[in-house]
Amino acid sequence: MTAVVAEEERLARVALNAIAEPGDPRLGRLVAALGAQEVYDRLRADVDLTGMRSEAGERLAATDPERILGEADDLGIRFLVPGDGEWPGGLDDLATVEPVNQLSGEPLGLWVKGPLDLAAVCRRSVAVVGSRSATTYGTSVAADLSAHLAGEAVTVVSGAAFGIDQAAHRGALAGGGQTVAVLACGVDRPYPAAHRGLLEHLAEVGAVVSELRPGCAPTRVRFLSRNRLIAALTTGTVVVEAAVRSGALNTANWAARLNRVLMGVPGPVTSAPSEGVHELVREGRAGLVTRGEHVMELVSPAGRHLHRSPRGETQGRDRLDLTEQRVLEAVPLVRAVESSAIARTAGLGVDTVRTTLSRLAELGWVESEGPRWRRAGEQLC
């Protein structure tokens, strides 16, 4: 715990959070310039703050931040604000970033349910996101990656949606790691309803996070503003399967805007659900990753977790030089011949061939039968 946030500040943020849509750039700018408390006071006093006035004052008057906070507390939900020890540092980058889809700004606060310390787990974290209409290939790769990241003590952040998101959470859980779901609705709302079990489990062992106060319903715009949190909370974003019009690409945009590492998992080139990812890679915006090790290499500090490119096994013959290989090729497998015949076949001088042959004999590649030579043992490869 570094700084203790004043109670008034927290309440002001609860109230502003309650009336504002997440990612509203105007409010973000005002709070950044004046401080939450000041904005709250002025709006309540009905001072015109560059277009924010309208009905904001009335709505603020009708809001009781203490009650909201109390009700959330009863549900086991806490409200984090900048300055809290648990406030993830990555979110600060949102204050200065250019808007995407006219949305931007640091969140006024985060509603969190679950035992994890958000700041701690997000320090080493990767977002794994992708299409809701994923294929079984995509979900299995997402689960693989997440399980690997979990094994490396990297937190997997995703959006608890169908398809890739849920595979990412499940993979991380199965891999024995930590995972955080960021929602586009109140953290007490099981959305999608089919993922009630997943969300309840995450609230028990991980963390469920949202910018929206408890009870809020998801909307299309809220998904977009939610995506900026997923990108900002993590050090990198992996996109597994995203069609050309997928929300996951919005997260990718935010990750790029925030200078986070952007990664894409390829799929079959004929597969529509992979087309968006392929486009990201093709434009040079995302790095291509196919396994957990690749992700670790890209998100870790330089020089750590370096991945060795896979190579075919070096076979004995690869270690011979060009002349030796030419001579060896010219030596018959079964019937021994004289070195002059070998020289003719290899197109090399007799002297060179003789010295090379004795070297090859030392290495065990050929054997002599008086003046004749043939291959040693079984060397069919």
Add this chain to the structure above:
Amino acid sequence: MGWATARTVMLSGASGHVVDVQADVTQGLVSTTLVGRPDPSVSEARDRCRTAIVNSSLTWPSTRRVTILLSPADLPKRGPHLDLAIAVAVVSATDENKLEPLDLAGKVFLGELTLDGRVRAIQGVLPMVLAARARGLTQAIVPEVQAREAQMVPGVSVIGVRSLAQAVAVLRNDAEIPDAPPVEPLSMGSLLTWRGDRRTEELDLADVHGMADARFALEVAAAGGHHLLLSGPKGAGKTTLAERLPGILPDLTIEETLELSAVHSLAGAAPPAGDSPVRPPFRAPHHSATKASIFGGGSGRVHPGEISRALHGVLFLDEFPHFPADIIESLRQPLEHGEVTIARGDEVATFPARTMVVLASNPCPCGDYHPDVRESRCVCSEVRRRSYREKFSGPVVDRIDIVRHIAPLKPYELRDPLARPEPTAEVRRRVEAARARQAERYTGTPWRVNADVPGPELAVKWPLTAEAQLLLDDHLCAGRITRRGAARAHRLAWTLADLRGEDVPGRDCVDVAVRLRAGDPLLVSALPAAAR
């Protein structure tokens, strides 16, 4: 009374012919002749019958000329089960027995005789009684131990007898039926506490982790009766999955039970006992099995093969590329028409084979290769792999509706705290619902499941939605599927619609069907909710 006719049945395959056994007893040179293409086992009947009649305190006309005709005369007769009919005919034709003329009309006699006149159990009682009923015979006299089997045929009254004397007493309407010691049942008593046939009933899908894709493939295959090919490296779980397929099939219907029992009976195995609903069979012959054991045949009488014994159930051929090429090729007829025909000399036997065929194969000879798994430990050369794969592309595999590649389970998947593999009972409920929709749709047709319906019929009577057909045509034009493939995808699409409870298969059903057939990854949204 100088002559009499009793009826019995000859089987060729699963179809039967009623045989008239006519006995004629007249004055003349003393002899006993048996005519009408009897084979040695029937010729021996003369001696068995004479001794049995004498030892039953009846009279054999030993001072007369006895002629026994088995007609139709051109049909080869084989098997000891004609004994009872021969003996009854002779007894009835012999005046010394001082009988009222016995009423043999409308009756069929089945049973082998011992020298002391007892009636032994025989093979194939059920199909014989079925054949007799088809020819209008309404009363069957069978060995007592097999009366229960014969009673499975509705519309036929069954009398079980222990001896020839009992049979004659029944025919004479005697008030008192002479007692006789009971006869042993046919089945060869098992020496071991082997429970092979019932083992699959204890297997549950709840024990199968992950593999959502393959589980869904099983469900679709079961719902529409489609053939299935599972490919995957050794240890990936192909057998585990295949063995759980019968579990999600519905109980057999009465007719199906009857047909299966008839096949069992032909094979000399006891029909499924008890009053509980009969579960679909599961047969898994090893790749060293002979062609005759899989499709039927054998020396002497033609026996049904494994494919028929798996009737209305599952025939699982593990490591199918190891099966001899002619066995694989012979699968064509049963896969396409649901029956096998065995032609041998002048004998043609047809057995039912409406069976779901599940083929499993390793992706290469060593079993470790997998195109989707990077950490492949395969040691096969590309040449060996290719020659192995050639077995996959034959006309047989083209008749398989669903092709799935199974990736080995990853260790972390076992530790997924939220994994709740669906139990067999729940999957079976969905399969039953889908089958019920099909049964309703195909009322009044000879078909029961989508896989039975011929392609042209399906195209005309049960078309897809216009946009679904358009999608299928696209695939066809692009050369991604063959015409037969399109027909099979059409059938699969119906099964998918039945599983989803939709009235007609739409675009999405066709998309999933084409993916299932091509072995392509599925959209997660196509899977049942519990598997997503």
